[in-house]
Amino acid sequence: MEADTGLPHRAWWTPYLFLAPGLVMVVLFGLWPFVNTVILSFTDARILRGGGFVGLDNYRRAVADPDFWVATGNSVLYLLVVVPCLVFLPLALAVLVRAKIPGIGFFRSAFYTPVIASAVVVGLIWQWVLRSDGLVNTVFRRLHLVSEPVPFLTDSTMLLVSAMIVTVWKGLGYYMVFYLAALGNVPASLHEAAAIDGAGPVRRFFSITVPQVKPMMLLVGTLSAISALRVFTEIYILGGESGGPGGGARTLPFLIRQVGLGFAGETGYASAISILLFLLTLGFSLLGRRLTKGDEG
Amino acid sequence: MARSNPTRKTLVVLVSGALLSTAACGLGGAGAGNTEEAERTGRVAGEITFRTLQLKPAFTGYVQAVIDAFEKEHPEVKVNWEDVPGDGYNEKLVADAQAGALPDVVNLSTDSFQLLGDRGMLADVAKLDGDSAGEYVPGAWEQFKLPGKGDSVYAYPWYVTPEILTYNRELFEKSGLDPAAPPTSVEQFFDYAEQIAARSGGRYTAFMADPKGRLPGDWQKMGVPVLNARKDRFTFGTDQAVAWVERMKDLYDKGAMPKESLLKSDDINQLYGGGKLVFGPGSPGFVKDIKQNAPQVYAKTGVAGAVTGRLGHIGIYAQSLGIRKDTKHLDAAAAFAKWVTNGPNQVEFSRKATIYPSNARGLADPFFSDRGDGSDAETLARAVGADQLKTAALDANTPVQWTNQVGDAVVREVQKAIKGEQDARTAVKKAEEAANRLLADAARG
Numbered sequence: 001m002e003a004d005t006g007l008p009h010r011a012w013w014t015p016y017l018f019l020a021p022g023l024v025m026v027v028l029f030g031l032w033p034f035v036n037t038v039i040l041s042f043t044d045a046r047i048l049r050g051g052g053f054v055g056l057d058n059y060r061r062a063v064a065d066p067d068f069w070v071a072t073g074n075s076v077l078y079l080l081v082v083v084p085c086l087v088f089l090p091l092a093l094a095v096l097v098r099a100k101i102p103g104i105g106f107f108r109s110a111f112y113t114p115v116i117a118s119a120v121v122v123g124l125i126w127q128w129v130l131r132s133d134g135l136v137n138t139v140f141r142r143l144h145l146v147s148e149p150v151p152f153l154t155d156s157t158m159l160l161v162s163a164m165i166v167t168v169w170k171g172l173g174y175y176m177v178f179y180l181a182a183l184g185n186v187p188a189s190l191h192e193a194a195a196i197d198g199a200g201p202v203r204r205f206f207s208i209t210v211p212q213v214k215p216m217m218l219l220v221g222t223l224s225a226i227s228a229l230r231v232f233t234e235i236y237i238l239g240g241e242s243g244g245p246g247g248g249a250r251t252l253p254f255l256i257r258q259v260g261l262g263f264a265g266e267t268g269y270a271s272a273i274s275i276l277l278f279l280l281t282l283g284f285s286l287l288g289r290r291l292t293k294g295d296e297g
Numbered sequence: 298m299a300r301s302n303p304t305r306k307t308l309v310v311l312v313s314g315a316l317l318s319t320a321a322c323g324l325g326g327a328g329a330g331n332t333e334e335a336e337r338t339g340r341v342a343g344e345i346t347f348r349t350l351q352l353k354p355a356f357t358g359y360v361q362a363v364i365d366a367f368e369k370e371h372p373e374v375k376v377n378w379e380d381v382p383g384d385g386y387n388e389k390l391v392a393d394a395q396a397g398a399l400p401d402v403v404n405l406s407t408d409s410f411q412l413l414g415d416r417g418m419l420a421d422v423a424k425l426d427g428d429s430a431g432e433y434v435p436g437a438w439e440q441f442k443l444p445g446k447g448d449s450v451y452a453y454p455w456y457v458t459p460e461i462l463t464y465n466r467e468l469f470e471k472s473g474l475d476p477a478a479p480p481t482s483v484e485q486f487f488d489y490a491e492q493i494a495a496r497s498g499g500r501y502t503a504f505m506a507d508p509k510g511r512l513p514g515d516w517q518k519m520g521v522p523v524l525n526a527r528k529d530r531f532t533f534g535t536d537q538a539v540a541w542v543e544r545m546k547d548l549y550d551k552g553a554m555p556k557e558s559l560l561k562s563d564d565i566n567q568l569y570g571g572g573k574l575v576f577g578p579g580s581p582g583f584v585k586d587i588k589q590n591a592p593q594v595y596a597k598t599g600v601a602g603a604v605t606g607r608l609g610h611i612g613i614y615a616q617s618l619g620i621r622k623d624t625k626h627l628d629a630a631a632a633f634a635k636w637v638t639n640g641p642n643q644v645e646f647s648r649k650a651t652i653y654p655s656n657a658r659g660l661a662d663p664f665f666s667d668r669g670d671g672s673d674a675e676t677l678a679r680a681v682g683a684d685q686l687k688t689a690a691l692d693a694n695t696p697v698q699w700t701n702q703v704g705d706a707v708v709r710e711v712q713k714a715i716k717g718e719q720d721a722r723t724a725v726k727k728a729e730e731a732a733n734r735l736l737a738d739a740a741r742g
Contacts, residue, residue, distance in 0.1 A: 047391055049416075132556040154556050154716070240561030242509070242705060246713035258705060265702075266738070 041271035047260075051268050058272030068273065070248065071255040072280070074160060078167075078251060079228040079284065085168045086175055086224040087217050093172055094179035095209065112173035119170075123237025126166050127153065130238070153238055156248025163234040163249070171227075175220050182216035183209065215292065222288035229281050232257065252277045335420065335627040342373035343626030345633060346400035350616070353380040359649055367636045374629045394418055399621045401630040402637075405452055410617055411697040414443050414451040420620040423450040425631050432640070434686055437655035441617055444528050444697065452617035453638045454655035456646060459685040460514075460603040460612040461678055463577035463584060465569070467597040472496040472575070479601040483515050486576075486604045487544050493575050494553035504576040506545065506554040507562035508711045513699055515541060518606030524696055531698070531736060534729035542714050542721035549715050559712055570594050579603055579612075582651035584678040598674040600681050611685055612695075615655065651679070653686055660686060698736055706731035 016023075041058055045051030062068045097108045114122060129135045132149035140146045152162045186209060194204050210217075232253040235243060243250035243258070250258070252273060260270025352360055357380075364376045379400065381389055387409050393399050399418060413419050422441070423430065430438045430450075437454035466476035472493040480486040490503035497503075513523045513533065519541065522532045548554060555568060569577040570591030577583060577598070588595045603611040618634040620627070636642065643654030644662045654660050665683035669676040695704075707728040714724035 127557075149556065151556065154559055240557075242560055242708055242712060245559060245716045246718060247705075247709045248713075258702075261701070 037271045037274055040268055041275045043268045044266075045268040045271075047265040047267055054268070058269045059276070061269060062272055062276060067247065067250070067255060068276075071250045071252045071273075072276075074249060075229050075231070075251045075253075075277075075280070077160065078164060078231055079225055081164050082167050082171075082228040082231075083221055083225050085164075086171045086228075087221050089168065090172050090175035090220070091179045091210075091213065091217065093176045094183055095205065097176070098180060098183055108176075111176055114170045114172070115174045117170075119233040120237060122166060122170055123234060126162070127238055130162050154245060156244040156246065159235065159239045159244045159249040163231065163238055166234045166238070167228070167231060171224060175224065178216055178220055179213060182213040186212040218288060218292045221291075222285055225284045225288060226281055229277065229284065252280070333623050335622065335624050337425065337627055337631075339628065340373075341371045341628045341632045343629045344375040344377065345402060345624070345626050345629050346377045346379060347402045347633065347637075348400040349378070349380045349404045350386050350406065351380065351383040352404075356646070356649060359646060363637055363642050367633055370636075371629070371632065374626075374633065376633060401621050401624040401626060402634050403619050403621065404455070405617050405619045407615060407695070408701075410441065410452055410619060411443070413619060414441075414446075415697065418622055419451040420622045420624070420627065420631070421449040421451060422453055422620065422631070422634075423448055425620075425627070426635060429453070429635060432657060433638075433655050434657050434660055436613075437615065440613075440615055452619040453634045455616045455618050455638050456643060456650075456652040457616070457655045457686060458580055458582065458614045458652055459682045460579040460614075461581055461681050461685065462579060462601045462603050463569075463587075463674075463678070464599050464601070465572065465575050465577070465594065465597050466599040468493070468497075468501055468572070468575045469599070476599050479599065480604055481602070482606055483518050483541075483604055487548060490548050490553040490576075491551065494548065494551045497552070499552060501573045501575060502555050502568075503548075503553040504574070505558040505562045505565050505568075506549060506715065507558055507565075508545070508708045508715070509704055510562060512704065512707060512711070513695060514612050518604065520606060524698060528696070528698060529736070531703075531729050531732040533732075534725050538725045539721045542711055542724055545711070546715045546717065546721065550717075559715055566590070580614075580651075581653075581678040581682045584674050585651050588675055595674060600674050600677045602681055602685055613686070651675075653682055698739075699732075700735070700739070703732045703735050706735060 040051075042053055042055060043051035044054045044057070093111060097104055097111065127134070130152035131137070132151065132154065134152075136152070137146070137149040140150065150158070152158050190208050190212070191204055194208055199207065229251075230253055231251050235249055235251060235254060239249050243254045247258075256270050256273050256277065259266050259273065347364070349360060360378060360380075364378055368374060368376060387406075390399070390403070390405075390409050390413070394413060394416070399413075405413065410419075433454045437457060438450060441450045441452040441454060442448065443451060462479055464476075464479055469476040469479075472489075473496055474489055474492060480489045486504075493501075493503040513521075516523060516533055516538055519537050521535050521537045521541075524530065525532045549556075549559065555574070558565075565574065565578050566583065566586060568574040570587055572594055577587070584595075584598065584600065587598060605611055618638060620630045620634055624630045638656060640654065640656045640658035640662075643656045643659040644664065646652065647654055647659070648664065653665070654662075660683060664679075666680055667676060668680045671677060710719070710724040710728035710731065713719045714721045719727075
């Protein structure tokens with residue numbers, strides 16, 4: 001029973017009234033577009049006209065579409081490479097910059113700078129670094145390491161790898177801050193006790209630091225997996241609108257954009273691929289959750 | 298608590314119902330094909346909306362003056378001018394078309410014109426004002442006809458930009474080429490590029506690979522039949538197209554193009570301005586940019602008529618003014634569109650920007666035939682462009698059927714061939730199949 005607050009009796013809908021502004025935003029900009037996408041994925045709608053229901057045709061088409069599988073493969077590969085890098089490297093970085101030595105603030109800021117730089121600027125800088133007449137290739141050629149420039153941006157696989165490097169480079173500082181917060185919560189007494197027992201820094205890192213920040217590692221893993229599956233900008237800026245030669249470096253968001261954009265854009269088919277991407281993301285998120293639960297248990 | 302449960306359930310049902318029904322509304326579509334055609338009343342009056350493509354703030358004064366003069370001439374008309382940035386212009390147009398909120402007079406580029414016209418959203422200008430046909434340069438008026446729609450013309454031609462050829466004369470000489478004899482055909486262009494690549498020693502390249510920008514224009518110039526006569530099937534899968542791909546691959550391997558230009562060409566100005574590229578962009582406006590940003594390269598810039606082909610075709614980028622088919626004030630909208638595109642107004646506009654009038658009397662203005670002493674690239678570019686417009690056949694434009702998707706699909710196969718991942722014949726065959734699949738899909742839609 002509700003306690004008597006002394007205030008006039010509240011109607012049952014009072015809490016909803018307070019929730020309403022937020023709810024309206026969520027419904028309008030989150031839920032409704034999602035429901036609409038699900039519905040559209042079962043239609044042959046195009047940009048300029050609505051469509052009729054075609055059942056599972058779009059999904060069947062996706063399964064039979066080689067482009068879809070190339071994009072899915074690229075997205076999953078992206079995830080498999082980028083996520084481990086983004087889970088472990090920022091942790092190592094955080095441990096390094098945690099030390100209280102003079103001037104360390106500069107390094108912390110420096111590592112965080114890529115995070116605040118716009119994706120376009122980052123893309124342009126890396127393009128300049130990686131192009132066939134760019135910084136890396138010029139250095140390689142001067143050192144006579146290569147006779148022909150390395151096709152960082154003009155070969156599909158190399159382009160994907162280049163985009164992964166950019167994603168990791170940009171994510172390092174971001175997740176480093178997560179780990180700095182987590183490291184701050186590791187009791188110093190544990191390290192002191194282990195040190196007294198004769199454990200060296202490496203041993204202490206693996207036996208104390210890593211288990212203590214494991215929940216944060218799982219969170220970082222989940223977050224970076226979601227963003228890895230959504231990658232678009234890096235590939236677009238480095239490899240142009242075709243997504244690498246022959247579109248060989250396209251990821252799922254890239255394919256969705258290509259299919260759905262323009263006057264002939266196939267909204268229905270693009271929606272179906274979006275839903276498949278959503279399911280893939282959901283799958284990996286649930287996997288992450290399960291790992292977290294396992295850890296807690 | 299028990300009391301509120303059914304109410305809450307009702308609320309949930311209501312919200313979900315509303316969501317689903319509004320979501321399903323997206324399926325209704327624009328229904329634009331059924332747009333009712335407005336009738337002429339003979340009275341030029343009413344409030345009309347005029348939408349332009351990225352003319353503010355550079356040309357605010359010019360456009361406003363044109364509007365003011367029109368309103369003075371027709372006091373019963375009120376023109377509301379809205380300018381929309383280039384980014385997302387077409388998307389906004391699509392959204393407005395879907396919502397039935399197209400402006401009365403709207404600035405259209407080639408692709409947006411074709412789409413709105415095809416869907417029956419634009420008024421037939423030939424029917425409204427057929428006498429105006431003679432006022433525009435030959436080709437410009439015809440350009441706004443649509444396949445299968447007879448003699449109807451769906452927009453007033455506005456300003457146009459023809460394709461020209463720009464090149465670095467100094468690099469031409471260094472490559473053993475005569476700066477006074479620029480290439481005139483696609484094949485010759487490739488021969489020049491080969492010689493440039495052979496002599497450059499990797500210090501500069503000839504041209505941007507940019508297959509998306511080169512196709513289908515290059516093929517059309519070479520006489521490759523892009524579409525069949527009924528325009529319902531792509532037929533570019535010919536030996537000539539295969540030869541084009543093979544030549545591109547050969548030139549790419551020989552270093553005639555910047556490697557990254559196979560995928561993107563957005564740094565063309567930078568490369569040309571830095572003296573690292575022999576052939577610059579084919580637009581007169583570019584010459585002005587180079588003058589401002591790279592004066593030392595500007596001094597070496599040569600300008601010539603666009604590379605054409607056996608048929609003498611060039612590409613032209615045309616802007617037009619469409620009239621919303623179901624506008625409430627047809628007379629005012631038509632009179633205004635004609636006013637904006639008349640000779641004096643177009644010439645005035647061309648003096649302020651590197652564009653050309655589609656209006657015949659406008660193009661005859663001495664401003665466009667003045668070549669100066671032949672040494673200033675900007676003056677020369679203006680005269681060359683105007684000449685091209687007067688004489689060249691203007692039908693090398695991208696056909697309606699060559700949508701962005703078709704372009705992407707073709708370019709993907711071509712890129713693979715240029716990279717050596719598949720042979721040229723397979724690439725052209727697969728490109729044609731993919732293009733026809735997309736065309737068939739679009740026709741079904």
